[in-house]
Amino acid sequence: MDTADLGLPVNVPSTALFTDQYELTMLQAALKAGTAERHSVFEVFTRRLPHGRRYGVVAGTGRVLDAVENFRFDEGLLRFLREKDVVDEETLDWLAGYRFSGDVWGYPEGEVYFPGSPVMRVEGSFAECVLLETVILSILNHDSAIAAAASRMSSAAGDRPLIEMGARRTHELAAVAASRAAYIGGFSSTSDLAAGFRYNIPTVGTSAHAFTLLHDTERDAFRAQVDSLGAGTTLLVDTYDVTEAVRAAVEVAGPGLGAVRIDSGDLLLVAHRVRQQLDELGARDTKIVVTSDLDEYAIASLAAAPVDAYGVGTQLVTGSGHPTCSMVYKLVARAESAGPEAPLVPVAKKSTGGKTSIGGRKWAARRRDADGVAEAEVIGTGEVPPELADRQLTVPLVRGGEVVAREPLDVVRDRHAAARAGLPLSATQLSRGEPVLPTEYVHLPSGS
Numbered sequence: 001m002d003t004a005d006l007g008l009p010v011n012v013p014s015t016a017l018f019t020d021q022y023e024l025t026m027l028q029a030a031l032k033a034g035t036a037e038r039h040s041v042f043e044v045f046t047r048r049l050p051h052g053r054r055y056g057v058v059a060g061t062g063r064v065l066d067a068v069e070n071f072r073f074d075e076g077l078l079r080f081l082r083e084k085d086v087v088d089e090e091t092l093d094w095l096a097g098y099r100f101s102g103d104v105w106g107y108p109e110g111e112v113y114f115p116g117s118p119v120m121r122v123e124g125s126f127a128e129c130v131l132l133e134t135v136i137l138s139i140l141n142h143d144s145a146i147a148a149a150a151s152r153m154s155s156a157a158g159d160r161p162l163i164e165m166g167a168r169r170t171h172e173l174a175a176v177a178a179s180r181a182a183y184i185g186g187f188s189s190t191s192d193l194a195a196g197f198r199y200n201i202p203t204v205g206t207s208a209h210a211f212t213l214l215h216d217t218e219r220d221a222f223r224a225q226v227d228s229l230g231a232g233t234t235l236l237v238d239t240y241d242v243t244e245a246v247r248a249a250v251e252v253a254g255p256g257l258g259a260v261r262i263d264s265g266d267l268l269l270v271a272h273r274v275r276q277q278l279d280e281l282g283a284r285d286t287k288i289v290v291t292s293d294l295d296e297y298a299i300a301s302l303a304a305a306p307v308d309a310y311g312v313g314t315q316l317v318t319g320s321g322h323p324t325c326s327m328v329y330k331l332v333a334r335a336e337s338a339g340p341e342a343p344l345v346p347v348a349k350k351s352t353g354g355k356t357s358i359g360g361r362k363w364a365a366r367r368r369d370a371d372g373v374a375e376a377e378v379i380g381t382g383e384v385p386p387e388l389a390d391r392q393l394t395v396p397l398v399r400g401g402e403v404v405a406r407e408p409l410d411v412v413r414d415r416h417a418a419a420r421a422g423l424p425l426s427a428t429q430l431s432r433g434e435p436v437l438p439t440e441y442v443h444l445p446s447g448s
Contacts, residue, residue, distance in 0.1 A: 016095075040130075041331070041333040042332065055114065100124065102400075109415070161187075162186065163309060164316060182316055187316075260288055262289070288306060288309075380442035
């Protein structure tokens with residue numbers, strides 16, 4: 001991938017084996033049957049939101065574009081498939097020249113979504129589209145889950161900044177993706193330098209308890225940190241006695257001490273005591289940062305506390321209890337033959353247990369009331385009603401195999417803030433409830 005336009009410092013390696021074996025065996029069978037080149041339409045959607053969530057957040061789109069662009073089978077990968085006898089030689093020959101040449105449409109990254117929303121639509125031959133299922137779902141399910149948790153946390157935090165610090169609680173590569181998704185959802189910085197390097201997310205960090213324990217006294221540790229990083233640094237004050245630590249911190253750094261961090265105890269009570277002590281010591285501008293296994297509920301409970309910033313780790317990178325969005329990638333239409341003019345036929349899975357799907361290439365629009373507040377997610381096939389023509393949600397992401405929608409992460413972050421602000425106020429309530437917008441279906445194929 002050429003990352004020069006965005007100034008990104010890292011290229012993405014081949015993503016071709018980020019897939020399940022049955023995608024390649026389906027390809028082999030379709031090539032043999034003569035159906036591989038039938039024009040096909042796949043859609044990504046979820047049948048339901050995680051329990052109690054009011055909205056979902058589309059995140060990972062930019063990473064999907066990278067993955068599609070770098071889905072290539074080089075000699076090493078082909079040799080592996082041959083040695084493991086995964087597919088036959090005819091299929092390997094086809095894979096050697098694989099380049100996605102179709103179209104991808106989707107909700108712009110940062111947008112919100114609801115049950116049934118066609119978050120992404122992938123069109124092309126069956127052969128080229130079916131191979132992308134796993135890598136697309138892997139990215140969207142992970143990143144959207146993290147972004148949704150981040151969005152709830154940033155809503156609960158209000159104007160107070162949030163620091164992402166979950167790298168040590170997840171896979172090292174997932175941590176980088178989680179930082180990106182958290183930034184989309186409203187976090188302002190990360191402790192993960194790999195995320196800062198890859199996505200230009202602001203990075204922060206000063207010291208841990210180990211640094212205090214290294215020194216003979218807490219005061220010695222504070223002096224070493226201030227001498228190195230300046231009085232504007234953040235000193236960790238809960239290694240021993242918080243009251244004594246705050247006193248020592250101000251004596252060492254002076255009233256210009258940047259911040260203190262509290263990482264344990266009754267955060268509400270301790271924050272009030274620390275604020276009072278700082279003010280009495282003349283450090284009225286010194287900020288208070290709290291960490292310690294926070295989630296959106298803990299953040300909301302601290303709304304009245306004199307806290308200036310939050311650091312969140314475990315609960316963020318695990319989706320605050322919902323580490324996936326349960327998105328699926330389903331064939332919804334395919335041509336009657338491989339001929340270029342063959343008409344599309346809606347197709348859909350029919351089963352019990354809530355795993356049915358709805359056939360047909362779909363559009364999506366968000367209906368708003370007179371005040372501009374969203375009131376319904378409208379999804380349909382065929383012609384878009386005139387009153388919704390300028391409310392459509394999907395945009396082109398890839399045309400003829402070429403990425404057309406790569407954008408800076410700050411644009412995505414701002415888009416999410418605007419999308420969330422356009423929802424009813426109940427969207428940001430942390431109490432469990434149904435999706436804040438109903439999903440309405442129109443012009444569906446008969447029998448759906």
